[in-house]
Amino acid sequence: MTPKIAVNGLKKVFPLGKEEFTALGGVDLDIADGEFVTLVGPSGCGKSTLMNIVAGLETPTAGSVLVDGQPVDGPSPERGVIFQQYALFPWLTVRKNVEFGLQVSGIPAAERRERAQHFIDLVGLTTHADQLPKALSGGMKQRTALARAYAVDPQLLLMDEPFGALDALTRVNLQDRLLRTWQEERRTILFVTHDVEEAVYLATRVVVMAARPGRIFEVINVDLPAARNEETRLSPEFAAIKNRVWRAVYHQPVGANTHDDADLALGAHHP
Numbered sequence: 419m420t421p422k423i424a425v426n427g428l429k430k431v432f433p434l435g436k437e438e439f440t441a442l443g444g445v446d447l448d449i450a451d452g453e454f455v456t457l458v459g460p461s462g463c464g465k466s467t468l469m470n471i472v473a474g475l476e477t478p479t480a481g482s483v484l485v486d487g488q489p490v491d492g493p494s495p496e497r498g499v500i501f502q503q504y505a506l507f508p509w510l511t512v513r514k515n516v517e518f519g520l521q522v523s524g525i526p527a528a529e530r531r532e533r534a535q536h537f538i539d540l541v542g543l544t545t546h547a548d549q550l551p552k553a554l555s556g557g558m559k560q561r562t563a564l565a566r567a568y569a570v571d572p573q574l575l576l577m578d579e580p581f582g583a584l585d586a587l588t589r590v591n592l593q594d595r596l597l598r599t600w601q602e603e604r605r606t607i608l609f610v611t612h613d614v615e616e617a618v619y620l621a622t623r624v625v626v627m628a629a630r631p632g633r634i635f636e637v638i639n640v641d642l643p644a645a646r647n648e649e650t651r652l653s654p655e656f657a658a659i660k661n662r663v664w665r666a667v668y669h670q671p672v673g674a675n676t677h678d679d680a681d682l683a684l685g686a687h688h689p
């Protein structure tokens with residue numbers, strides 16, 4: 419079966435003064451339709467670069483990314499992108515922000531309103547639909563961004579540290595909302611995070627990357643029931659997978675990354 423996303427021999431080299439810097443040194447990865455894949459790894463291992471190439475925002479130096487067997491050659495509404503910054507229009511209400519992409523696609527007003535309402539309800543913003551972003555908390559803004567990305571019905575959702583700027587409790591809450599949304603409206607999701615617990619809680623598969631050059635270090639299946647909750651986080655099975663991911667991230671050979679980089683990137687999450 420054709421994978422939803424096929425990454426083949428992907429290389430990305432950036433010019434660095436007179437030198438070159440290899441951000442991705444040859445990445446191969448297939449992602450099946452409906453999978454939830456998280457990417458973790460030390461700072462600078464190329465997570466965002468990989469994500470940006472899949473989104474069509476960057477071009478590879480060599481290799482290719484195919485979505486449904488077709489080469490990616492630029493951004494597309496089929497691939498919804500959510501970054502850490504909220505990127506909402508400050509002058510539009512939650513509802514109008516969510517409707518925006520539908521308007522651009524020429525969807526009639528009545529259908530726009532109905533679809534926007536469905537996703538606003540799904541992310542739990544029913545009572546805030548007519549507020550402007552400045553009246554919302556960070557978590558609510560990010561839920562608006564999620565509803566907006568979902569409303570245009572993309573095949574893929576590409577999320578780069580979407581909860582990185584939020585406090586721990588809001589973060590856990592949004593992880594649960596995202597999982598519920600994913601279970602009700604199944605899409606293929608590629609999600610970048612620094613947080614090992616988040617990576618395991620959300621994913622069907624965790625891809626651990628290493629730096630210099632950026633590459634896949636280990637792929638770990640998350641063999642846990644699809645319905646996840648607080649009990650999941652406290653279970654021994656969850657702890658075992660988390661430990662495995664943790665080890666893969668930390669025990670990357672010295673030289674794959676500098677000590678300082680690794681400390682900076684992951685120190686905040688050290689137990």
Ligand SMILES: Nc1ncnc2c1ncn2[C@@H]1O[C@H](COP(=O)(O)OP(=O)(O)OP(=O)(O)O)[C@@H](O)[C@H]1O
Pocket residue numbers: 432433434439440441459460461462463464465466467468612632683
């Ligand atoms: N436009 C660019 N020009 C030069 N170097 C770049 C460019 N973009 C990224 N890099 C370098 O490529 C490497 C990979 O960057 P990338 O942002 O993909 O890493 P990351 O794993 O997402 O890091 P972080 O977790 O810190 O966000 C880094 O060393 C970065 O400095």
